Amino acid sequence: MSRRGIKSMDWLMDARMNTKGALLHWIIFGIIGAVGIFFITTANVEVGAKVHGEWPAAFLKENYFPAQKELLLLELQAREKGEEIIPELAGNAGYASGSECGIVDGVPLWNAKGRREERNCFPHAVAEAEQLAAEKMPGFEVTVRDNLFSGKGGKKTQQSSVGKYTYEKEFLADLGYSFQEYEQLKKEAAFFLSGCRNSNDIGACREEKAAGVPGLERWHYKSCGKREAIPPHVRKLVFCVESPAGTEINGKMLYYSIALDLTPGEPFPVEDISVSSADGRGELSFAENALAERYVVYLTDYAALESEAGNAEELIGSVPTGAGYLVDKREFALEALVDDASFCTSEAARGEDKLYRCEGLIFYSFAFPSSRSGSILVAVTAMVGGEESEVREWGKVSVGVA
């Protein structure tokens, strides 16, 4: 073999060997590619990349939001409790507990009439509401201002595995109602007291005043639904008062229960005195005095008193002594009143020195004092709690000696 031929055989053998090497290379290359593609498409390789905002999100979820949710629930609870307080207080005349002036039919009085002076017991509604609210929201320092009901319960910490979140446990609820309504009611009550206390017929007085004073038409005796007439002898009265602003709580109209003492400053004078003579005796009649505990009848022939009015004792005391004027005083307890309708139709049936009650009038038959002629003046007063009413008018009857 020539030298040239040997050289070409070497090259051929080299080329065969290079082809094998290259094939091996490409196989490895293919395996790497296949593994790579397999990894990319299937394997979820954790390479340690961090999730952004993981801690803040966990902190918000485990600390901040639970706190915010608690505050939301607290606010709802506060509003519910606040809405309970409004009618509760209104139903008890604005008092959380009771009035120092006492109660009438379970309702606290806003005033009390003493023998000499009057006590004012108007409630401080905001303070009472706060007292009631404090009982309903224990652990909170509650405040009521206008429509707003708020409370502070101090700091609270929400702790979790990611950290601590400290916040103020407090609430603020809009009640849609102001306890200032009581100020309006106080003004109306004061007007009612001053205007109708000395009235014999409170119902009529209320009607009369209501025409001129806005607000009094919302005051109803006992119930706002069933209208009842005010009895003439009752002076400590319970009223149902409609809310001045027409407030509704949970769809129900707000009503106040308020008791007032309309006992007059002094006993009412006895009115409509009429006296006549029949069958040799006097027939006296006068209007029943609703508050009288006793009646006192005065008889005198001292004519100068006919036009006089005032304190009965002073008037009778002014009759000259030693001049032989007749002065007679007769007292009757209320228990001595005869309440029998059969006596009302027949004057003759009525006995002397007895009082008969007939349809708002009191009748009294009395024998004329003997050996008297001319005119006899008759006055009647009412006694209430030891106080005697004034003499406002005199009845006059002529007496002739047979």
Place this chain on the structure above:
Amino acid sequence: MLDDLADFLFTVMVGFFLFFFLNGVLQQDVEAKQRLAEEQLDGVLAEELLLSYLHAPVAGEMRETYAGLIEESAKDGESLPRLKEATKQEIEARGNPLLKGIVLERDGERVPVYFSVLPSQTSEYASLTLASGTTVHLYGKQRTGEGRGFFRWEVPQ
């Protein structure tokens, strides 16, 4: 000479593929974490949205909040139509992809208040149980991975 060139080309290509594969793997993990972060953020925003909805005053009412109205509706049936109408206005006014529906759950019964899209196109994000025992569920845009064919609760229309 040719061997050296082939070795060189082989090394370069292997390096390129390795880089390509590793980058793919890394990218995949980063994207997964990114998605997770976004979902977490959605969860946080949805919680905030639910609280904000419950705190919000009902349209036309100065002092009544949605939470108050929901509690009221638990006591009487008259408030529910008002709640539904107000919630519809609220959701549409906000136009937030995380607030697409509100559902109340009482005594195990779910009452849809309003959905701005088909309920099947939404996912639940947040919920809160009020004092009356009513749980308020907030629904928002459909979460990635929750396909349309996936069995989910359907709100009766």
